[in-house]
Amino acid sequence: MKKTLKVLLIFSIIILTCGIVYLSYLSVVDMNENNNETDVKGKDISKEEYIYKEDLLELGYTVNDIKIIETKISTTNVKKYLLNNKYDNLTKFVYSPYFNIENISRYENYFTKNNFSSDDTVLYVEIGLDKEFYTDITVIENYNDEDALVNKYNKLPSNITYDDLVTVEKPYSDNGKRKLRKVAYEHFVEMANAAKKDNIKLYVVSGYRTEKQQNSLFNNNVKRNGIEHALIYSAKVNHSEHQLGLAIDINSVNVKFEKTKEYTWLKENSYKYGFIERYPKNKEFITGYGYEPWHYRYLGIDIATTMYEKNITYEEYLVKYKSNSY
Numbered sequence: 001m002k003k004t005l006k007v008l009l010i011f012s013i014i015i016l017t018c019g020i021v022y023l024s025y026l027s028v029v030d031m032n033e034n035n036n037e038t039d040v041k042g043k044d045i046s047k048e049e050y051i052y053k054e055d056l057l058e059l060g061y062t063v064n065d066i067k068i069i070e071t072k073i074s075t076t077n078v079k080k081y082l083l084n085n086k087y088d089n090l091t092k093f094v095y096s097p098y099f100n101i102e103n104i105s106r107y108e109n110y111f112t113k114n115n116f117s118s119d120d121t122v123l124y125v126e127i128g129l130d131k132e133f134y135t136d137i138t139v140i141e142n143y144n145d146e147d148a149l150v151n152k153y154n155k156l157p158s159n160i161t162y163d164d165l166v167t168v169e170k171p172y173s174d175n176g177k178r179k180l181r182k183v184a185y186e187h188f189v190e191m192a193n194a195a196k197k198d199n200i201k202l203y204v205v206s207g208y209r210t211e212k213q214q215n216s217l218f219n220n221n222v223k224r225n226g227i228e229h230a231l232i233y234s235a236k237v238n239h240s241e242h243q244l245g246l247a248i249d250i251n252s253v254n255v256k257f258e259k260t261k262e263y264t265w266l267k268e269n270s271y272k273y274g275f276i277e278r279y280p281k282n283k284e285f286i287t288g289y290g291y292e293p294w295h296y297r298y299l300g301i302d303i304a305t306t307m308y309e310k311n312i313t314y315e316e317y318l319v320k321y322k323s324n325s326y
C-alpha cells in the first residue's frame with residue numbers, strides 16, 4: 001500500500017513536470033510569434049500592415065499622414081488605391097463626407113487645376129464636373145420616375161413615350177395645348193391656384209417636348225445664335241428635362257422674368273408644390289446651363305423642400321443626400 005502511494009506520487013510529479021515544461025514551451029513559441037514589427041506609433045501590428053505603412057512612408061507620406069490614412073481608409077483600399085502614387089492632398093479629401101477612394105486621382109487632378117476647397121473638389125468630382133459636358137454619358141434607365149436625373153451627363157433613351165400626358169388648358173397654359181405628365185400637371189394647377197390668391201398669374205409656356213421637338217429646338221437655336229449660345233441655353237436632343245414631361249417654363253423665357261413679382265413668388269413658394277428652379281444664378285458651372293429663372297422642374301415636395309432649404313442644385317442634392325444613386 002505504501003509502495004503504491006509512493007509510485008503514484010512519483011507518477012504525479014512526472015506528469016506535473018511534463019505539464020509545466022510543455023506550458024513553458026508554448027509560451028516561448030507564443031512570444032516568438034508575437035515578436036512582430038512595430039508600427040509607426042510603436043504599437044504591435046501584423047506583418048501585412050507593416051508592409052503597406054513602409055510603402056506609404058517611401059512614397060513620401062508623413063507619420064501623421066499615415067495616422068490619418070489609417071483611420072479613414074481600410075487596409076484593403078489602401079492596398080488597392082494608394083500604393084502606386086503619392087496623392088499630395090489625400091489627407092484633406094478624406095474629411096469630406098462624400099469622399100470615395102475610387103476617385104482619388106480625379107480629386108487630385110481637379111484640385112490642382114481649380115481653386116476649389118478640398119470639400120468642394122470632392123463634391124464636384126462626385127457630380128462628375130471634372131469631365132467635359134456631354135462626355136461620359138449615361139443612358140437613363142429610371143425615366144419613368146419623378147426624380148430621374150437628366151443633364152449633360154445623363155440622357156434619355158430614344159423613342160420613349162409616356163401614357164400619362166395631360167393637356168394643360170387655358171388659363172394654365174399660354175395656348176391651351178401644352179402637355180405635362182399628370183403628377184406635374186396636378187401640382188402645377190395647385191400651385192397656380194395658390195398663386196392666384198396672392199394676385200400672381202402663372203401659366204405654362206413650354207412643358208413636355210417630344211424627341212423631335214427638342215432636336216429641332218436645339219438645331220434652330222444653333223442656327224439663330226451659334227453653337228456656344230445654344231449649348232448654354234438649350235439641351236441637345238434626349239438631354240432635356242422637358243422630354244420627361246416634368247419640366248415647365250413659366251410665363252416667359254426672357255431673363256427679365258427675374259425682375260417680376262411672379263418670379264419672387266415662385267422663388268419663395270414653388271417648393272411647397274414640388275417644383276424647384278432648376279438652373280439658378282451662380283450655379284451655372286454645376287448645372288451646365290445659363291441662368292433660367294423661368295425653368296422649373298417637378299421633383300416632388302420632399303426633394304424640392306430640401307433643395308430650397310439647403311439652396312442646392314439637383315446635382316448637389318444627389319451627391320449629398322442620395323449618393324448611391326448618382
Ligand SMILES: [Zn+2]
Binds near residue numbers: 206242247248295
Ligand atoms: Zn425650360
